[in-house]
Amino acid sequence: MKTAGNTRIGKSAMLLLLTERSEEDWNRHFNELNWSYCTGRIGSMDSQKIVAAIETAAKRSDIVREDLYREMHALYHAIMEALTGVTRGHTQLGEILRTVGLSFSVVRGTPYAQEEEGEWIAVALYGTIGAPVKGLEHETIGLGINHI
Amino acid sequence: MKTAGNTRIGKSAMLLLLTERSEEDWNRHFNELNWSYCTGRIGSMDSQKIVAAIETAAKRSDIVREDLYREMHALYHAIMEALTGVTRGHTQLGEILRTVGLSFSVVRGTPYAQEEEGEWIAVALYGTIGAPVKGLEHETIGLGINHI
């Protein structure tokens, strides 16, 4: 828990979605670092609902303060960057007849050794994208990182 | 090694870059599935070199046949989709004064239960993106998937 890899905020956010590590284990991991995180799931043809689900989860988990625009702004741009990876070109879903089923994570922490670098936020997305027909879909991934 | 997760081609490609599992272990994993894969590293301000490095690695590892456009076309579009996740907006690096240091993986396999779905290819990218100054960078991830 002291290796460089452990303080990779993007890697941590992605591994939260890709490995079967227990919640207890993750809690211990992030507690040691004094970082906060949350995870959730959202399936929709509507990009707006994806954004809302992630923002709501981050606010309810006290990862960001919803009354502080500075923090909401940092989170929003991290979500947009992650969504760009998921959609690979146009941040559109139903408008171009496709849908996603995603798990997401948000991690807030201090990934740089230098203390002044302060806090950063990572949003990771992993799931499937495809036609609105069961099975006609492939995997998709996105990661957004921002200073907060 | 028989769980659904094992046949997730995108997840496999990404975990190749994010976990410390031994090469031996990965070889056993992909041999059991009868899939092929390769990994590599490339750092550059020049997108062209990123594309070339991945194409070259995939050709040398016999993951794609370089004389068959069909396969090179499938790989190319998977690389482009992965690069979109990494660049989040414009597939430009040095042109907008940024550089990347990436590890990459290419996996070719049969991720769907139905045999007729045939082979697919996944390209995963993980590393850092930022200013051409050591340390002024954050993590970045991309995944592209295509039928082949």
Added chain:
Amino acid sequence: MKTAGNTRIGKSAMLLLLTERSEEDWNRHFNELNWSYCTGRIGSMDSQKIVAAIETAAKRSDIVREDLYREMHALYHAIMEALTGVTRGHTQLGEILRTVGLSFSVVRGTPYAQEEEGEWIAVALYGTIGAPVKGLEHETIGLGINHI
């Protein structure tokens, strides 16, 4: 009917929309090549309906198998590429107050001399784009090509 031009799948798909050649003539042309094709028309402010109309036509004409994701995936990306040519920037219609009236064609065939190159699919779009007011519009064209 033996010239190189005849096996240009993109050119064929576009000429289906731009010339007045009879259906009989086209049938003979594609039968000789052992290729399949369909054409249709769709007008909408809703990109989703454009995608759906083309997918439905291709499925009903047995150009793609709707239960095979591999084929639907190839078609989908070909449609998206054609739509990019039509929209030239953002794959949005009504969202930015414009509408299209399009004729479309889908052609599936073997455009390469080497047999292993296998089958490819072309989606061509031709029509008008403009304000939702009769006459306030100009022509637009798109072509997408993919291996299938």
Added chain:
Amino acid sequence: MKTAGNTRIGKSAMLLLLTERSEEDWNRHFNELNWSYCTGRIGSMDSQKIVAAIETAAKRSDIVREDLYREMHALYHAIMEALTGVTRGHTQLGEILRTVGLSFSVVRGTPYAQEEEGEWIAVALYGTIGAPVKGLEHETIGLGINHI
């Protein structure tokens, strides 16, 4: 009123939104140049309404002739370019859970010394963009210019 700056059509359009100069003053300014202009306000999560509000204002102020596609086409592309500056990436608002409150101006005039360069149109946008929550927003600007 004879300096080069006065015939900068884009600068004029933007200053209409950024300074507190009186309407009388602006009227005198544009009358001397024999240019026409209008201003307005629109707040929405729906890009379509932004486009419609600007088009309607320009038509009602006789800046463009609504029965002449040539003029509506020039205006439309100027609006789209201004909207790209406002949205910085994807011309989407509510679809990605954000909203704008904008003031806009449209100016039609002859910004080039050479008479044959004829008339040009500028669309300027200034206001705020952000979450659909009061205060969670920052400023945004866009400018589009086209020959007409």
Added chain:
Amino acid sequence: MKTAGNTRIGKSAMLLLLTERSEEDWNRHFNELNWSYCTGRIGSMDSQKIVAAIETAAKRSDIVREDLYREMHALYHAIMEALTGVTRGHTQLGEILRTVGLSFSVVRGTPYAQEEEGEWIAVALYGTIGAPVKGLEHETIGLGINHI
């Protein structure tokens, strides 16, 4: 030569590239309409050269006046729109390790019945896009239309 189709400027520009009609025949066609046109070829990994080749051909053929920005501006945006269809996402060629071999046409004429609609310009592109390796390429098409 009096049908509606003949005054479709975009269709004409595209058919100049897709059919084997003789130059004499095209000259007669465009003379009857009192329109001007030119065609050419350009192969490059460098988008800049594509733009330059089309601009130069249009200037040399007196389709646009090179000393009149109004006309060069109309042509430039038509080229950009055509290039978007050819590149389908990012107007990059060599930067992402791909190259094009294109034939192009530029047509200037009066496609609308109403005289006040004046002159318009169409730029059509047709050729191949792919890896910088002979044969690893597929067809590509683009069309841009603008008032002039």
Added chain:
Amino acid sequence: MKTAGNTRIGKSAMLLLLTERSEEDWNRHFNELNWSYCTGRIGSMDSQKIVAAIETAAKRSDIVREDLYREMHALYHAIMEALTGVTRGHTQLGEILRTVGLSFSVVRGTPYAQEEEGEWIAVALYGTIGAPVKGLEHETIGLGINHI
């Protein structure tokens, strides 16, 4: 100097470029607010040089600390957003045969009433964009805003 408008960081950054107010006057304005700012000029066909010129000016004027990635990251994304407004679609200049002559400003300050909102940064761009031929150009504007 106590009106709301004075604390509009984006408007201030843009007015620095659009009005003829004296440097002394601006210094007094920003000193009262306890904000910092700089301005400069850059003309180039190379986006990289635009980014570098703005970053260098901001570092030399002590608006950002060049050894703190957090600050350079905030500045970089603000520059990218401003550049999107200037280029309206693709952040490319010479690659698509166009060039810019820009004046730029960077302002760092506290635009929100609530103290916890902290510091923000605005990058404004104003100038001309066009063909690499004197006079074949029109105005262009961009604004990017970020928390820092």
